[in-house]
Structure formats: structure tokens, C-alpha cells
Amino acid sequence: MVVSMPKQQQTPAQRAPGAVGIVRLFGVPVRFHFTFWLAVVWLIYMGASGSQTLAGTALYVIGLFVSVLLHEGGHALAARRHGIPTLEIVMLPLGGLARLERQPKPAEEFWVALSGPLVNAVLGAGLLGGIYATGGTIALSHWQQATDGNILPRLAVANLALALFNLIPAFPMDGGRVVRSLLAARRPVDVATRMTSRIGTAIAALMALYGLLSANFLLVFFAFFVYVGALQETMATSQQALMSGASVGEAMITDYRTLNHGDTLREAAALLLATSQQDFPVVAGDRVTGLLSRAALLAAMAADGPEAFVAGAMDRDFARLSPEMDLSDAAPLMAAGGNCALVFEEDRLTGMLTAENLSEFLILRKIRAERAEAPAPKEPHHG
Numbered sequence: 001m002v003v004s005m006p007k008q009q010q011t012p013a014q015r016a017p018g019a020v021g022i023v024r025l026f027g028v029p030v031r032f033h034f035t036f037w038l039a040v041v042w043l044i045y046m047g048a049s050g051s052q053t054l055a056g057t058a059l060y061v062i063g064l065f066v067s068v069l070l071h072e073g074g075h076a077l078a079a080r081r082h083g084i085p086t087l088e089i090v091m092l093p094l095g096g097l098a099r100l101e102r103q104p105k106p107a108e109e110f111w112v113a114l115s116g117p118l119v120n121a122v123l124g125a126g127l128l129g130g131i132y133a134t135g136g137t138i139a140l141s142h143w144q145q146a147t148d149g150n151i152l153p154r155l156a157v158a159n160l161a162l163a164l165f166n167l168i169p170a171f172p173m174d175g176g177r178v179v180r181s182l183l184a185a186r187r188p189v190d191v192a193t194r195m196t197s198r199i200g201t202a203i204a205a206l207m208a209l210y211g212l213l214s215a216n217f218l219l220v221f222f223a224f225f226v227y228v229g230a231l232q233e234t235m236a237t238s239q240q241a242l243m244s245g246a247s248v249g250e251a252m253i254t255d256y257r258t259l260n261h262g263d264t265l266r267e268a269a270a271l272l273l274a275t276s277q278q279d280f281p282v283v284a285g286d287r288v289t290g291l292l293s294r295a296a297l298l299a300a301m302a303a304d305g306p307e308a309f310v311a312g313a314m315d316r317d318f319a320r321l322s323p324e325m326d327l328s329d330a331a332p333l334m335a336a337g338g339n340c341a342l343v344f345e346e347d348r349l350t351g352m353l354t355a356e357n358l359s360e361f362l363i364l365r366k367i368r369a370e371r372a373e374a375p376a377p378k379e380p381h382h383g
């Protein structure tokens with residue numbers, strides 16, 4: 001599987017909580033979540049039976065996870081070919097996750113998503129070919145009775161199964177991304193995403209129905225997983241689509257109040273009460289020296305009292321935007337700056353962008369887009 005992370009989430013502390021042990025694959029750090037080790041131990045424990053030794057089972061389980069690791073390595077290498085670094089590969093009990101620095105464009109996504117299952121298909125076919133060439137037998141009975149003698153054929157089939165499973169054409173599976181990238185060649189990304197999500201929802205509904213009828217609750221659980229994947233992907237891309245083509249200048253607040261560098265927290269608190277504003281630019285003459293957020297104001301008020309100066313409480317390292325900037329580029333910067341950024345036109349403060357304002361702008365833009373698509377309402381009659 002592949003996920004991309006917004007820039008502001010890339011601080012090391014937030015990467016993969018609970019990760020234990022670090023190795024590298026093609027230069028990408030691989031982290032093993034501690035639940036992954038639990039799954040390894042559980043699988044080996046459950047797999048060791050009369051016909052299979054503990055060592056044989058361990059070998060098979062290790063082979064299985066190396067296959068998953070190489071699958072993620074495939075994603076990472078394909079992403080690198082398109083200039084997208086992979087932050088890390090996380091190994092989880094249900095599979096791996098390659099975290100990319102940014103979302104691949106539709107044309108790039110095809111190869112990035114396909115390369116994972118492709119690795120498993122090549123591994124599986126290669127193993128089967130190797131077994132066949134060396135005179136080994138490939139029989140269905142192998143997979144009914146696990147023994148130390150048929151580890152390789154079982155790994156071959158497991159790899160082919162991994163390839164097929166990941167190619168299910170639904171988010172968050174790789175197959176869903178492949179389908180989206182193909183559909184996006186002829187239409188906007190958000191339309192392609194909605195179509196892929198509809199396919200995913202239909203698959204999820206069929207799986208849930210079949211799972212319930214056959215009392216296979218693992219399948220019902222998986223159907224739910226696919227359903228949520230479809231919802232999330234649709235939401236993420238429709239936000240992105242709503243922002244595209246709009247500039248910071250269109251969405252920013254232009255009517256706001258500022259504080260003076262020499263003001264006290266008492267004066268700032270009065271302004272907080274009198275207005276609906278939560279963040280205040282602090283100015284000295286025509287220069288902006290900082291940004292005072294509601295949280296910083298309240299914290300300083302509690303610690304230093306109302307007579308302390310706003311200059312001691314404000315954030316001097318606030319996010320700066322320009323009015324021409326694309327909203328989709330500005331939104332992550334605004335989010336990283338504590339959900340507020342100041343907009344400057346050649347060092348002159350011209351506006352503010354906050355999370356609330358951005359969401360209002362997007363809602364309005366959505367309504368306008370829907371009205372433009374719908375047939376025009378009848379003009380009311382006058383006189």
C-alpha cells in the first residue's frame with residue numbers, strides 16, 4: 001500500500017508511533033511496528049503443526065514478510081523514479097505501508113501503485129518457474145498440507161495471491177489507485193476518484209453481503225475497511241479539487257483588527273471579547289512583528305497576568321503567504337502555522353488566512369460550482 005503525508009506531519013516525533021527496530025531497504029528506513037512482531041510470533045506458533053517443524057514454519061513466515069517488504073520496496077523505487085522520496089516503510093500485521101513525501105500525480109500514480117503488486121507477481125512467477133525448471137512438482141495438494149518440503153511452492157502461491165489481493169480495484173488497495181490513474185487520463189482527478197470510490201463501495205457491499213451470508217466475519221471487516229477507504233479518498237480529493245485554481249487573495253480575510261507592539265494582554269483580551277477574531281497580527285508602525293493566537297494570549301494571561309505585553313506572548317515566526325499563492329499550496333503552510341497565516345504584498349500586510357475562513361470559502365465555492373452545474377432556476381416574476 002502507498003500513502004502520502006502532508007509536509008506538516010513530517011516531524012520525526014510523529015512518524016510511526018510504536019515503531020521498534022530500524023533497517024534500510026533501497027536507502028528507505030523500514031520500521032517494524034511492535035504489533036508486527038506479535039503477528040510474526042503468532043503466525044509461527046499457529047503454523048507449527050505435526051507435518052511442519054517450527055524452523056520450517058519460521059522460514060515460511062519470514063519469506064512471507066520479505067515478500068511484503070519487497071512489495072513496499074517496489075512502491076518506493078517507482079516513487080523515486082518520479083522524484084518522490086519515500087519517508088519510510090512501516091511493517092504492520094496486515095501488510096506494509098510506504099509513506100511518500102507527496103501525493104503522486106495521476107500519471108505517476110499508475111506506476112507507483114502498480115509496482116508493488118508487480119514485484120509479487122514477478123516473485124511468484126519466478127519461484128514457480130524455478131521450481132518447475134529444477135524438476136519440482138507444482139500440485140494443488142501442496143497448499144492443503146503444509147510441510148517443510150513445500151515452503152517454496154507455498155511462497156510462490158502466496159506471492160501470486162498478494163499480487164491479486166492488492167489489485168482489487170478499490171481504495172485503499174493499490175488496484176484502486178491504478179484504476180483512478182487510468183480514469184484520470186481522460187477526466188479531472190476528483191471525478192476519477194469519485195468513480196473509483198463508487199466501484200470500491202460496490203465491491204465492499206458485495207463482500208459484506210457474501211461475508212454475512214457465509215458467516216465470514218473477516219470478509220465483513222475487510223468490506224468495512226474498503227468502504228472507509230473509498231470515503232476518505234473522495235473527501236481528500238474533493239477538498240483538493242475545490243482549492244485548485246483559487247488564490248490566497250480570494251479566500252483571505254481583509255477586514256481584521258491588529259494589536260500594537262506595546263499593547264498589554266489586557267487590551268488584547270478586550271479585543272478578543274469585542275470581535276470574533278481569534279488571531280491578531282501585532283504591528284509596530286507599518287511593520288508586522290508577530291502574531292498573537294487566542295491560545296498564546298490565554299496562556300500568557302494565566303502565567304504573566306494582564307499587564308504583561310503582547311510582544312512577550314506573540315509568535316514571531318508566523319506563516320507568511322502572498323495573495324497570488326495557490327490555495328492548495330498555502331493550506332498546508334497555514335495548518336502548520338497553527339491554523340493561521342498572514343498575507344503580505346511586498347512586506348505590507350494585506351490579509352489573514354485562517355482554517356475557519358478557508359473552510360467557509362470552500363463551502364461557498366462548492367455551492368457556486370453546484371449551482372453552475374444545475375439548470376438555472378426560474379427568474380422570479382416582478383410586477
Ligand SMILES: [Zn+2]
Nearest residue numbers: 001002116174
Ligand atoms: Zn502496495
